[in-house]
Amino acid sequence: MPKILVTGCSSGFGLAIAQTFLSEGWDVVATMRTPQSDLLPANDRLKILALDVTSAESIEKAVDNAGPIDALVNNAGVGMLNVLEGAEMAKIRELFETNVFGAMAMTKVVLPQMRERASGVIVNVSSSVTIKPLPALSVYSASKAALNAFTESLALEAALFGIRAKLVLPGSAPTTSFGKNAVGRMGMDIPEPYGAFVHDYLTSLRSGTEFTTPEDVAEAVWRAVTEPDAPKKIPAGADAQTWFREAGHPVA
Template sequence: MTSGKTVLITGASSGIGRATAELFAERGWTVAATMRRPEESNLAQKSDRIRLFRLDVTDQASVDRAVADVIAQCGGIDVVVNNAGYGLMGPFEAQTDAQIRRQFETNLFGVLNVTRAVLPHMRERRAGRIVNVGSAAGRMALPLYSMYAATKWALEGFSEGLWLELRQFNIKVKIIEPGMIKTDFFERSREVASKPGLTAYDEFVANVAPNLTAWEEAGAEPVVVARSIWRAATGRWWRLRYQPNGILAVWPRGWVPGQLYVRIVRRLFNAW
């Protein structure tokens, strides 16, 4: 069965993006799976409903070209899933300005670039969904992930503000806030910052890193997030936030006193 609908997914080469592409294709959607190097991907072999497009979220010209190609070849875009991203790990003091800017260019400005490109199309049709893949780290910060959390906290504010702006055009905005997920994010999609001669954080990193690893290994499979993205893309309601495998991390933030919440996080990750 086919739905006649098209979803554009960024960062579809692996992990959550790939699982989402496969799920939407299984359920009859045309999938525009975008990535920086489509020639290296075998994703299109999974379904004849999946088409690969080259897209670099940090390059507005690349974004505009890909969006125009998807509209021309698929007849339109019904849902955009802003999934592309990676994590910059390490003490803030060890991170260079170039690393920090690259983190924001991908995780935040990349979302802005893609959203800016698709909005005229969706606004003209007075229909569409923008699904932003955030993180539970957008509601709670993790030690050694300060800049990653900063991008995801910013994405929360952008998504909520956009939700208010676009309702008048019948365009729904959603944000997905996953907890720990078993993907290659912590190998392929992570950059670890270090600075020669900076040893003041060595003991802290040694204490925290094993606890982060334990949480990573206990994560859910990517398809759990893909199913949540599916619900966000197809559900009738105007609900903004979804927390696949992340509700236990996000929910207490609203009712546990701030200082106690911070102490809980410190104890969980041995961040003393």
């Protein structure tokens, strides 16, 4: 059976992706910083491994333990809900270490085995805020925009060896799950001059948004991995699809 490695499986999108591929008969390597065996039902096709994408040693160990994989999903990420003035540079660098450099490091380690077999798929989970700019997400959006550019250029390099690289762009996620992994959490450390604006904006967003579900993202990743002719960028969730159309991007 084909095998997939998914990063950031402790909750949300990553957990749903792992569940989807297991249900479809794939061998799944679900990785997370602190392994939790009770998150997914026991299955002979499931392997749960510790992985910190900001650690080269952790990446090498996890990939070695995983064995040959047919698909890599770089889903691990952190959020930052804050205006630029409220964001500490140290925290900004931490965010880029996970969202951008972590995905690059994972891909760099996995690519040689895929190149040798002349097959494989790499899916990077980005965000539709790179299509529709939103306030209080400037740093987070910048990290995901960098991931987009990386993936689109990578796709050209990887195609030389029969490897596909795709992007999945979720829409708005419920703020509770986003906040658990946020470097700057909602309502915290927002500079006073921006406070009322950010509060009012988030209130309006929550009241009028059909949030993207983990299942939406898992479905989009399934398409990216299993459909050879899937678009390079796949929006996940009704709101993401709307934003794509508004920006003039086709939604297939």
